[in-house]
Amino acid sequence: MRAIFLDTADHVAQWVAHYVVRCINAFHPTVDKPFVLGLPAGKTPIQMYANIIKMYKSDKVSFKDVVIFTMDEYLGLSREDLRSYYSFIHMNFVNYIDIPKQNVYVLNGTTNDIEYECQEYENKIKSYGGINLFIGGVGKDGHVAFNEPGSSLKSRTRVEKLSQDTRLSNARFFNNNLNLVPKFALTIGLATLLESKEIVIIATGLSKAAAVRAAIEDGINHMWTISCLQLHPKAILVCDELSTMELKVKTVKYFRELE
Numbered sequence: 001m002r003a004i005f006l007d008t009a010d011h012v013a014q015w016v017a018h019y020v021v022r023c024i025n026a027f028h029p030t031v032d033k034p035f036v037l038g039l040p041a042g043k044t045p046i047q048m049y050a051n052i053i054k055m056y057k058s059d060k061v062s063f064k065d066v067v068i069f070t071m072d073e074y075l076g077l078s079r080e081d082l083r084s085y086y087s088f089i090h091m092n093f094v095n096y097i098d099i100p101k102q103n104v105y106v107l108n109g110t111t112n113d114i115e116y117e118c119q120e121y122e123n124k125i126k127s128y129g130g131i132n133l134f135i136g137g138v139g140k141d142g143h144v145a146f147n148e149p150g151s152s153l154k155s156r157t158r159v160e161k162l163s164q165d166t167r168l169s170n171a172r173f174f175n176n177n178l179n180l181v182p183k184f185a186l187t188i189g190l191a192t193l194l195e196s197k198e199i200v201i202i203a204t205g206l207s208k209a210a211a212v213r214a215a216i217e218d219g220i221n222h223m224w225t226i227s228c229l230q231l232h233p234k235a236i237l238v239c240d241e242l243s244t245m246e247l248k249v250k251t252v253k254y255f256r257e258l259e
Contacts, residue, residue, distance in 0.1 A: 001229050003216060003255040004238040009204040010047060012240050016135065016202055017051035019236075021061045023133050023198070029065035034103070036067045036125075038134030038188075039093070040145070041085040042170075044202050045137060049093040056097050063099035067128055069121075071136060071145040072187040073107040075114075075159060083173050084109060107157070107186040118157040118186060131196035138203050141165055142211040142224035146187035149223045153231070155189030190228050198234045201226065203243040212239055213246040216255075 006012050020037070029035040039045070055061055070089050079086040086106040094104055105124060111117040125131060136144050143149060146160045167181040174180035193199065203212050214224035215237055221227050229235040244252055 001216065001232070002236045002258075004236060004259060005241070005244055005252060005256055006238065007241055009240045012202055012204055012238050013045075013047035013051055016048045016200055016238055017055065019200060020048075020052060020133065020135065021055050024061055024063075024066060027132065031065055034065045034067045034128065036069065036128045036130065036132045038069050038071065038131045038136070038193075038196060039089060040071050040136045041088040042137050044204060045135065046092055048135070048202070053093065053096045063097045063103075066099055067103045067105070068094070068099065069105045069125055069131060069188075070107070071134075072185050073109040074182040075109050075184040075186055076182050077109045079106070079108070079110075109186060111186075114159050114186070118159070121157045121188070122192065125192070133198045133200065134193060134196040136193070136199070136201050138201055138208055138211045138215075138226050139166060139169065140207040140211060142214050142226040144190070144193065144201065144225050144228070146185040147190050147193075147225045149225065151190060151222060151225050153194075153220070153222060153225075153228055154191045156192055157186070157188045159184055160187050190225060194228060194232055196232075198236070199229065199232055200236045200238060201229060202238055204240045206242045206245060208239075208243040209246040212237065212243045217247060217251060 004015060006015060024035050027035045070085055073085045077084040107121055108117055138144055141149055148160060148163050161184055167178055171178050171181050211226050215226040215229055220230050
């Protein structure tokens, strides 16, 4: 695993935005061979999206031949619901770039057939030859996407029951009313994530420090699903200073010297 330690959350957002743009441009995508990008929702990536949009407006990147798959979606929320991840990705990113609308894939939270919806999502990813680059965040309990603690490392896209901690963390998007936060979500699985050619996980803030420690210093553990990054040959964890507070000093020095 490669670990990038930066000073602030703003620096993290800038670094990841530039990395995404560099990967797309180096790939030289075409209509017949698009660059396939996996993206997250939530508070953590918002500044990253803002930086990418600035680069797009400066003609540093085009998304005409890019395909997007998002990580997850709340079960029961329609795409018109402003709290849905479908709305999130459009309001914070898709609406500001030149990507064809048919190239944006989001799990359907109001599906009548969950098993079919999840399998079709897997099939669609495979039809493009897999994800070239998956960007994600991490929860304070180490969950990636909505793969809660205890998720199998071989898990695929599925419905997942959300933990109390996850729902409490997301209550700010629901007027701080826990009763309004959905109890279930559709999510890509850890095996789905690990099949991506590259993975970049963003960790910012003191609340993510335990997760960062679990990802880097502890062993692979399904109770800290972020630790699955240790199994991937091209995984990058990008952290601000606050999120490294539980790491050993020699660990921080080691990765800083490498970079």
